[in-house]
Amino acid sequence: MRGILWTLVSVILILAFLTFLIPTLFGAVGNAVQVNAVINAEQMAGIINILESSPANGQYKFFLPDADCKVQLKTKNGIAVLNFSITLGTEQQHLVEIIENGVSVSLLPQSGQEGIECDKGREKPLYFARLNNNIFISENSLISGE
């Protein structure tokens, strides 16, 4: 009888441990993924690459992480390179080249700024819009009704 009791107590302890720690752990992993520079940059580059082969007048809404981060785009001589940097103690940055297929890609930052900055305190929306043969990246929706 006492043996069964001990087993039961051990099982309850293990279950309690797992119940409380696993969500915390997965939450921490999810948060780490969300603020990872490589993942964010690759996701945004993927959106642009797919929009390049999509019909015109389409828009995709992406959420920038709630962190100290910035999106920049360098375009020169047909090459477009997206640069995502995030500061989490130290600065992480990742550059991804966009597929070149004749569609131009432009970033529309606020006047006087080089890139689009994230907001601390909220997940800021970023819009990727395909208008004719151009893709624009903006903080504001570029297609009405979306």
Added chain:
Amino acid sequence: MMRRITPIEVMGYVFKIVVVAFVIIFLLQIFVNMWPVVRLNQAEKFSIELVENVMNSNLTTSYGVFYPVLVESYHMKIIEPFMRQCDYAYALRFTCKDRDSCDDENIMDYIVIGYFTDKAPLFSKTYPIGYRIDGSDDYYNNVIPVELQVDVYDTALTNIACAIEKAYKLGEPQELRCLGYEGRDCRTIYSYFTGVGTDETDTNKNICSLQVTSPGNYKCSSEKRYLPDVVFQRAEPLVEFETLKNAKILRAIPTQGEFSGVECPNNWQSLVSSAPTSVALCIE
């Protein structure tokens, strides 16, 4: 009066404590040693994005239905037509699945476009597509089934070619680690690059990996990459091949000047130009 605890009971308590301690240590061990690994599968991601672009390119009449005449016009050309991302090279292989229909329409059974190499691709996938038969009004019944294999490559040569292209087009110096880093070997550099042009058959526009024919003699292997609209100062590794063998860093420097030799001069940073006339390669 308290009962005396027997040695067997003491051992029983010790055993229970050991079991509980073991369970706690085991659980802690699980959590301490848990390392989440995020795999991005970038080559696969690139392949999918590339295919989306290919399926909607000027080679097609509608999604995934290709003009065979146009596809044939690029056969065995090492250009990466319509779309390009210099980080990865790609080859498109079209294989006719209904040979009789292809023969009847005088369409080649096998067409290959893009990067040439004997090396295995980093990622490869096949897709069912079709050839549109010209002059037919019956759209749905006049498509010949074809298989498209998309091979994505990430080799030392594609890395070096991409560094040269980025340096020239962005006007920023690029750097690659040569030995002991992702298997890159800077001895693969060899080039006939001399000018600007768009003719992919012109060997002056290609960069290729070296093949040793006999001690001290090298030639271009079948692995080549075409670099459009890039001016590149000819690399001469034939004499300095042994020097290259020990190279640690390869730099692609956009410049308006001329470099001599293969080693980077001490003042290479002052020779960088944001509006380069060519790219020079050097090692450190």
